[in-house]
Amino acid sequence: MKKKLLIVLVCIFPGFAKAQVSEGSIFLGGSFSYTSEKEPANQSSPESKTIGFNSSPSFGYFLSDNFAIGIGANFRSQVTEQDAFERTFTSINLGPFVRYYLPTSGDKFFFMAQSGINFGRAKTEILNPQTTSVSKTSTFNFYISPGFSYFFSDKWALDFQLAGISYNSFDPNTSGDSKNDKSTTFVFGAESFNPSLGFRFFVSK
Numbered sequence: 001m002k003k004k005l006l007i008v009l010v011c012i013f014p015g016f017a018k019a020q021v022s023e024g025s026i027f028l029g030g031s032f033s034y035t036s037e038k039e040p041a042n043q044s045s046p047e048s049k050t051i052g053f054n055s056s057p058s059f060g061y062f063l064s065d066n067f068a069i070g071i072g073a074n075f076r077s078q079v080t081e082q083d084a085f086e087r088t089f090t091s092i093n094l095g096p097f098v099r100y101y102l103p104t105s106g107d108k109f110f111f112m113a114q115s116g117i118n119f120g121r122a123k124t125e126i127l128n129p130q131t132t133s134v135s136k137t138s139t140f141n142f143y144i145s146p147g148f149s150y151f152f153s154d155k156w157a158l159d160f161q162l163a164g165i166s167y168n169s170f171d172p173n174t175s176g177d178s179k180n181d182k183s184t185t186f187v188f189g190a191e192s193f194n195p196s197l198g199f200r201f202f203v204s205k
């Protein structure tokens with residue numbers, strides 16, 4: 001039976017200003033998740049253990065009322081062990097984004113849309129008693145993500161976002177491999193329904 005432990009921590013920043021989406025304001029966000037999974041042994045494979053963490057800080061600045069630019073990053077690491085086999089995966093992604101808040105009749109609820117690009121690198125290392133292999137991948141991602149924000153206090157907002165539309169490019173040849181095995185994917189429609197939750201802290205000008 002698989003067991004999974006997920007811990008999410010939100011970065012807390014000091015401040016006493018009222019949260020708002022006005023020109024000159026900034027928002028800060030951050031999360032950290034930790035996962036631990038264990039697969040028991042069966043007739044076809046031995047027991048395996050996987051441990052990983054994921055961190056996603058972000059920062060935004062309002063150029064005008066309701067319109068912000070920002071930058072976000074994502075750091076991920078995962079280790080899987082199975083007998084003498086060990087697989088380690090690490091990745092880093094970084095990129096700018098723009099975000100627009102559409103006010104509603106209520107003063108706490110906003111529709112919003114975010115678009116951005118991300119550039120990343122990933123490394124996979126596989127160890128066993130006979131060999132050691134290392135593969136590296138570069139990635140590029142463009143996305144448009146709709147959602148909404150709810151301000152449950154004068155500083156904090158809860159974000160709900162859908163994956164929306166995205167274009168992804170993967171190139172596993174960054175380690176010197178001469179093969180041209182670059183691949184791309186485009187996600188839209190039913191496949192793009194992949195909701196996520198996040199928290200943001202706002203500081204007014």
